[in-house]
Amino acid sequence: MRTCQHKLVTTSHLLIALLACLLCLAACGGTGNGTTTTATTTGTTPTPILTPAVDAYGTPITYPKSAPQKIVSLVPSMSEILGGLNLQDRVVGVDYYTNYPAEMAKKQKISDTGGKYNVEQIVALHPDLVLSAGGITKQYDSQLTQLGLHVVDLPSPDIAGTLQQIQLVGQLTFTQDAASALTKQMQQQIDTVKAKVVGTSAPKVLLEVDDSTPGKPYVFGGGSFGDELLQYANATNIFHTNTSGGGYPQVTDEAIISANPQFVILTEDPKYGGDATQVYKRPNWGSIDAVKNRKIYHINTDIMQRAGPRIVQGLQCVAQVVHPDKFSDPIPAYCQVAA
Template sequence: MSTRVISYRLLPLMLVALCALLVACGGSTQTGSSATPAATQAPANDYYGKPINMPKAAPQRIISLTASTSEILGALGLQSRVIGVDAFTNYPTDLAKLPKVSSTQGYNVEQIIALKPDLVLSSGGLTKQYDSKLKDSGVNIVDLSLTNFSQTFDQIQLVGRLTYSEAKANDLVAQLKKERDDIEQKVAGAPAPRVLLEVDDSTPGKPYVFGGGSFGDELLQDASATNIFHSNTANEGYPQVTDEAVLSANPQIVILTEDPAYGGTPDSVYKRANWSTIQAVKDRKVYRVNADIMQRPGPRLVQGLQCVAQIVHPDKFPGALPDYCTGTV
């Protein structure tokens, strides 16, 4: 396991928890935008709680150090300005092909400096041990604050401000919020079954789960489901629990978000010792959802909400689950 809850092999980039609101609506100096310049907007704080200095010009050489920030940059159409990404960026495809500045062993500070970026984006303190080295070398690195589901929209807008793409970011957020509202309306008033939303079971008998304050917890609420570990806010909302705690809570539905290559399959759950008494196992209601759309606080979280809501309330959604629910990228 990494120093965060989600291991490197399971996209550690995504450890996020409930914390201070990231930003207010920002501005842009993009040509044709009616917004005021980004530098005149209310200051936003980074992961360390320090005000972020907005670039004086639109960055042209951007490096992304997390898969979530890569997905945000891609959704904003900034692929042509990105020159390097982390080892776990696999979406969108054109960003996944760029030079990798990290591996499962860590980040290559010398490589990052050599690429001469004018903006480096990280998130949630994942690169905490490297941030000061990069700053001391004159690299403009912004380690974005932790987010829950709602605050992910604020983070998208913040990246829009940092890259002078605020108009695009505002349009994207408006679209995502509408999609989220549409899903919430479909399940409004529906019974909320007990759900286990699992993050990682790499330690048998002691799974990591989405607890209170995490974006997964908020996502379950939006899907009209009850998180069996809502009251557990340990480890920034990503507690490691015991099989005994799961058995006691007796979830009616189990949703896995880890990679299939590392245990994230329903068949593996049906074979877990002592889990045969759990209602979800007895009813064969164990599901897997694409780890990438469930463990990255970015534009595709709304797809994750769609998958969870449809699994929990299939009667509210016609047709089969979208392909992205069961994909691996």
């Protein structure tokens, strides 16, 4: 199984670490649950953090005392959040698989295609903030911290948590206004989609993450952002009750056939099973309603597997696939839907 953060090409143990991290956004300074704390902002009045904030390892987040000027992103989702906050000029290094936005993709790469990071190169950039997510860079987080760098590895969020995470990155980078504007826009997009599909029937959907091991695919299960995305699109995740693997369980073909989804939506790269045409050839899948009715789709891997600003685009794509009659406009080009 390949990690969403690394464009589905890192080793499986890294992905499991990513997927096992549950959302636990919380407050700086080691305060207890429900305690309001503050963080320094660009203005004179500190901006309140209404919930405790801890990192992917459960450690209270330390906020910088001044705005970071040299930021390194270790994963694509963080790069996209930083880009959404217009921080391209402050980013000095990104991972190999960062490809969006365009300006961020041009930044110096500090990892390779196999997910190996160049620690010496990162240190040489003299970053005052290093960002990661989901604990998939745990080995490097530890090394960089020991070398004196400020590393913040945020938990893997659901959709609501993604909005909170953007606000948190805004706190860390002193761009709270930009973060608030971005999350407000995202929430408006979410509300618009939810309003369009309200009252419709909720078809059964398989939302697949990876089929590198034929017959035993990984899927979006309960607690994942994909599961919440399906709820927002008024669709029923056939594996909603399966929360194993941190919400990304490995299931069997037999379980899928038994659940009989009306739609199958692939989110992985075609190299790892995300080819809609090949799903029709999977052994014993011919009895599934989605196969019989030609309802197999692939949606742009990046917007479906990165918990960043573009996750609302993923919601739009899924909603239009499962409820096409509720949308007057064609499916957006960014969905890259292949049926």
